[in-house]
Amino acid sequence: MTTRPAIDTSDYPYLQDNYAPVLDECAFDEGEGGLRVEGTIPANLTGAFMRNGPNIAWQPNHYVYPADGDGMIHAVYFKDGRVHYRNRWVRTAGFQVEEKLGRSCYGSVGKIYMPDEETLAAGGPASPLKNLANTNIVWHGGKLMALWEAGNAYALNSDLSTVGEWDYDGALKPGDGLTAHPKICGRTGELITCTQRWDAPFYTLRIMDKSGKQIREKIVDMPDRAIMHDLQICGDYVVIFYPPAFTNLEAGMTGGDPFIWNGDQATRICAIPRNGGEPIWFEKSTFFSWHFTNGFQSGDKLYVDYVWMATPPFGLDPNSGKESQLRNMHRMTLDLKTGAVTDEKLGATYCEFGRADDRLCGLPYRYGFAAASSASEWDGPNHGYSGVIRYDMDSGDAAFYDYGEGVNAGEPVHIPNPDSEKEEDGYLMAYVTDPKQGAFLSILSAGDIERGPLAKIFIPSRVPNGFHANWMQGLTL
Numbered sequence: 001m002t003t004r005p006a007i008d009t010s011d012y013p014y015l016q017d018n019y020a021p022v023l024d025e026c027a028f029d030e031g032e033g034g035l036r037v038e039g040t041i042p043a044n045l046t047g048a049f050m051r052n053g054p055n056i057a058w059q060p061n062h063y064v065y066p067a068d069g070d071g072m073i074h075a076v077y078f079k080d081g082r083v084h085y086r087n088r089w090v091r092t093a094g095f096q097v098e099e100k101l102g103r104s105c106y107g108s109v110g111k112i113y114m115p116d117e118e119t120l121a122a123g124g125p126a127s128p129l130k131n132l133a134n135t136n137i138v139w140h141g142g143k144l145m146a147l148w149e150a151g152n153a154y155a156l157n158s159d160l161s162t163v164g165e166w167d168y169d170g171a172l173k174p175g176d177g178l179t180a181h182p183k184i185c186g187r188t189g190e191l192i193t194c195t196q197r198w199d200a201p202f203y204t205l206r207i208m209d210k211s212g213k214q215i216r217e218k219i220v221d222m223p224d225r226a227i228m229h230d231l232q233i234c235g236d237y238v239v240i241f242y243p244p245a246f247t248n249l250e251a252g253m254t255g256g257d258p259f260i261w262n263g264d265q266a267t268r269i270c271a272i273p274r275n276g277g278e279p280i281w282f283e284k285s286t287f288f289s290w291h292f293t294n295g296f297q298s299g300d301k302l303y304v305d306y307v308w309m310a311t312p313p314f315g316l317d318p319n320s321g322k323e324s325q326l327r328n329m330h331r332m333t334l335d336l337k338t339g340a341v342t343d344e345k346l347g348a349t350y351c352e353f354g355r356a357d358d359r360l361c362g363l364p365y366r367y368g369f370a371a372a373s374s375a376s377e378w379d380g381p382n383h384g385y386s387g388v389i390r391y392d393m394d395s396g397d398a399a400f401y402d403y404g405e406g407v408n409a410g411e412p413v414h415i416p417n418p419d420s421e422k423e424e425d426g427y428l429m430a431y432v433t434d435p436k437q438g439a440f441l442s443i444l445s446a447g448d449i450e451r452g453p454l455a456k457i458f459i460p461s462r463v464p465n466g467f468h469a470n471w472m473q474g475l476t477l
Contacts (some may be wrong), residue, residue, distance in 0.1 A: 012063040027086040038447040039455035050075040053466020064110035066331040071134035088160035094130030112252035135180035136468040141212020150177035181230040186361040233362030235297025242268040288312040293354030302334040353411035384408040439463040
């Protein structure tokens with residue numbers, strides 16, 4: 001177990017309660033003093049459930065959720081009906097120099113500055129923003145990768161020890177910012193990703209084959225470097241949203257607001273052919289979105305399911321910890337022939353982190369899932385999701401399971417049942433923190449979420465709120 005010095009989080013709204021960091025690296029087996037299992041773990045699961053998220057290791061110079069904090073992976077491994085848990089920091093180049101000096105050496109997206117001479121002399125990256133590797137964790141092409149929004153992936157071993165930066169055998173050049181939200185095509189096994197650069201507005205779509213080798217690179221010219229957090233496969237196309245939301249690194253380094261929101265401008269939508277053809281642009285009244293759920297193509301129409309927001313969180317003071325944006329599940333339809341755009345709200349439930357069965361990524365599907373809450377008003381700090389919602393995309397029905405008052409539930413990940421191709425025969429996993437019971441990994445039936453957890457795997461240490469999780473089929477210690 002590795003423990004850090006205590007940290008004073010009192011000045012930072014998004015380091016309170018279950019956003020506070022965990023300063024221990026732990027490992028627990030099932031049994032006395034370790035993991036406690038309530039219910040029955042599906043015996044046919046072999047693999048690992050891993051989730052990434054920001055977790056500071058030293059007293060911060062500044063902190064703005066959700067962009068700051070060193071990546072920490074929380075993993076539960078499944079094999080022969082038994083489970084094992086461990087958490088580890090991603091030891092990036094920036095993390096290692098801070099560990100060497102015993103202090104934070106970089107600022108935050110709310111307070112950007114170049115590192116000092118001592119940091120540079122110790123080998124710290126000469127960048128105003130360090131690669132935090134804190135947003136996502138994926139398994140593709142035989143590599144386990146921790147992802148951030150604007151830097152190379154970090155390759156990890158199955159035990160979560162850090163291997164180092166991964167640039168796809170040189171396909172990514174210095175300054176390429178790799179997205180934290182690749183999609184793995186359910187049809188081909190290809191990984192669809194993109195890069196953006198700080199020094200140029202263009203967007204580069206990249207396609208890696210199932211072995212992890214880049215097979216296509218398509219540059220899409222854009223007027224400015226917009227905040228495009230996610231992308232979605234829709235059959236033979238990749239869809240991205242180009243909102244009037246931009247970053248201004250220069251302003252952030254001189255004390256200004258690093259975020260720009262031009263709310264009087266429309267949001268543009270881009271459909272990029274996966275075969276390298278020219279992109280098709282659409283336009284819709286202003287909105288913002290962090291995450292897609294899934295998408296597919298039917299003839300000349302693309303269907304895109306996503307979480308809609310009227311404005312981004314940084315429309316408010318990013319240092320306030322306040323968020324009051326309503327977030328709902330929507331379906332957008334893009335007509336490739338006529339250019340028409342329609343958009344339908346699928347329900348009034350406040351939700352985020354939309355997911356689907358990854359075997360059907362980019363293909364027609366039935367069920368979408370999201371972290372959700374029954375609360376009707378949100379005015380931070382520390383908004384949370386107390387449950388999970390399942391949308392039936394065919395019938396329009398929705399089912400909701402609420403873990404209870406004061407509980408915070410993370411992104412629900414669909415885990416396929418190895419013995420079935422049906423979406424509803426799979427499972428949903430999410431880390432849940434209950435102020436009365438503590439932290440546990442919840443396992444729900446994807447087809448009957450209202451039944452409640454089939455199993456709860458209680459973890460002796462705390463699991464703080466984080467970002468994205470995935471199931472690593474067959475990956476064990």
